[in-house]
Amino acid sequence: DSLPTKDAGPRPLELKEVFKLFQIQFNRSYSNPAEYTRRLGIFAHNLAQAQRLQEEDLGTAEFGQTPFSDLTEEEFGQLYGHQRAPERIPNMAKKVKSERWGES
Amino acid sequence: VPPTCDWRKVKNIISSIKNQGNCKCCWAMAAADNIQTLWRIKTQQLVDVSVQELLDCDRCGNGCNGGFVWDAYITVLNNSGLASEEDYPFQGHQKPHRCLADKYRKVAWIQDFTMLSSNEQVIAGYLAIHGPITVTINMKLLQYYQKGVIKATPSTCDPRLVNHSVLLVGFGKEKGDMQTGTLLSHSRKPRRSTPYWILKNSWGAEWGEKGYFRLYRGNNTCGIAKYPITARVDRPVKKAPVSCPP
Numbered sequence: 309d310s311l312p313t314k315d316a317g318p319r320p321l322e323l324k325e326v327f328k329l330f331q332i333q334f335n336r337s338y339s340n341p342a343e344y345t346r347r348l349g350i351f352a353h354n355l356a357q358a359q360r361l362q363e364e365d366l367g368t369a370e371f372g373q374t375p376f377s378d379l380t381e382e383e384f385g386q387l388y389g390h391q392r393a394p395e396r397i398p399n400m401a402k403k404v405k406s407e408r409w410g411e412s
Numbered sequence: 413v414p415p416t417c418d419w420r421k422v423k424n425i426i427s428s429i430k431n432q433g434n435c436k437c438c439w440a441m442a443a444a445d446n447i448q449t450l451w452r453i454k455t456q457q458l459v460d461v462s463v464q465e466l467l468d469c470d471r472c473g474n475g476c477n478g479g480f481v482w483d484a485y486i487t488v489l490n491n492s493g494l495a496s497e498e499d500y501p502f503q504g505h506q507k508p509h510r511c512l513a514d515k516y517r518k519v520a521w522i523q524d525f526t527m528l529s530s531n532e533q534v535i536a537g538y539l540a541i542h543g544p545i546t547v548t549i550n551m552k553l554l555q556y557y558q559k560g561v562i563k564a565t566p567s568t569c570d571p572r573l574v575n576h577s578v579l580l581v582g583f584g585k586e587k588g589d590m591q592t593g594t595l596l597s598h599s600r601k602p603r604r605s606t607p608y609w610i611l612k613n614s615w616g617a618e619w620g621e622k623g624y625f626r627l628y629r630g631n632n633t634c635g636i637a638k639y640p641i642t643a644r645v646d647r648p649v650k651k652a653p654v655s656c657p658p
Contacts, residue, residue: 357556361553365562365564366565367561367563368561368606369553369558369561369626370558370560371556371558372556372558374555374556374557374619375615375616375619376556379555381555385551388432388615
C-alpha cells in the first residue's frame with residue numbers, strides 16, 4: 309500500500325528494524341522475499357492505523373504493535389472472530405436430563 | 413453496586429490466561445471459564461473444566477470454526493456437566509472430534525444459564541455478587557490494543573457487530589490525570605476519572621495487559637452490553653429439597 313508519508317511512522321530504514329524486532333519478539337518468519345515485503349507493508353499500515361486509533365480514542369487506551377501487527381484486518385477477523393452473533397439469540401428449549409436432585 | 417470489583421484478587425478463582433491459537437473457540441473458552449469460576453466460587457473446589465468437550469459435543473458441530481456461548485451451555489446441560497481438562501484436554505485442531513463426553517466423570521455442572529439486562533449497572537451488580545460472566549464484543553480494535561481503557565464510539569467500533577466472546581472479571585475507575593500547568597509533549601486532554609470493565613481474553617499473556625484488557629464502562633463500548641450471558645451454578649445439595657407442607 310502506498311502509505312501517506314505523514315502517517316508512515318518510522319522512516320523505511322527504521323521501519324525495517326522495527327519489523328525485524330517484531331519478527332524476533334513474536335517468532336515470525338516468511339516463506340519468500342515477496343511474502344516478507346507484503347507483510348512489511350501490512351505491518352507499516354497497521355502501525356499507522358494504531359496511531360490513528362490512538363488519536364481517536366476517548367479513553368486512556370494505547371495502541372501499537374501487537375502479536376497481530378503483520379495481519380490484515382480481514383485475516384485477523386477470520387482467524388479470531390467467531391461467526392457474527394445473530395441480531396437476536398435464537399429461541400431454544402432447554403431440558404435437563406437428570407431428575408434426581410443434587411446430581412449433575 | 414460497589415465502586416470497584418476484581419475477581420482476579422481472590423486466590424484460585426480466575427485461572428491462567430489461555431491461548432486459543434488457530435482455533436476459533438473463544439466462545440467455548442469463555443463459557444468454560446464462566447462455569448469453572450462460578451463452580452470454584454460456589455464450592456471452593458479447584459476444578460479445571462474441559463473446553464474440548466464443548467467443541468466436540470456442540471450441536472452445530474463446528475469445532476474450531478466458531479460458535480456461540482449459549483450453545484456451549486446447552487451442551488453442558490445435555491451432557492449433564494463438564495469433564496475435567498485433564499481427562500478431556502484441549503486439542504485446538506481444526507476439525508471436530510466425535511463427542512466423548514459419556515466416557516468421562518463430570519467435575520462441574522450447571523442448573524441453567526441466563527442472559528442479563530443490557531444495563532451496565534445491573535451487569536456490574538450481578539458480577540460483584542455472583543461472579544464473572546461472559547460477554548460478546550466487536551473485537552476490531554483489539555488487533556492494535558496494547559494497554560489502557562478503550563473508549564470507543566459506534567462509528568469507531570460498531571456495537572451491533574459483535575464477534576468475540578470473553579470473560580468479564582471486574583470493573584473499576586481510572587483516576588483522572590488532570591494536567592496542572594505542565595505542558596506535556598503531546599497535548600493530552602485533561603480527563604475525568606474513567607470507569608472501565610476488566611476483561612479476560614484468550615489470546616495468550618503476551619497480548620494486552622498480560623492477557624487482559626479494559627473497556628470503558630457506561631456507553632456499551634464495542635457492544636459489551638449486548639449479550640451478557642452466564643451459567644447458573646447452585647451449591648450441590650445432597651438432601652432432597654424441603655417440600656411445602658399441605
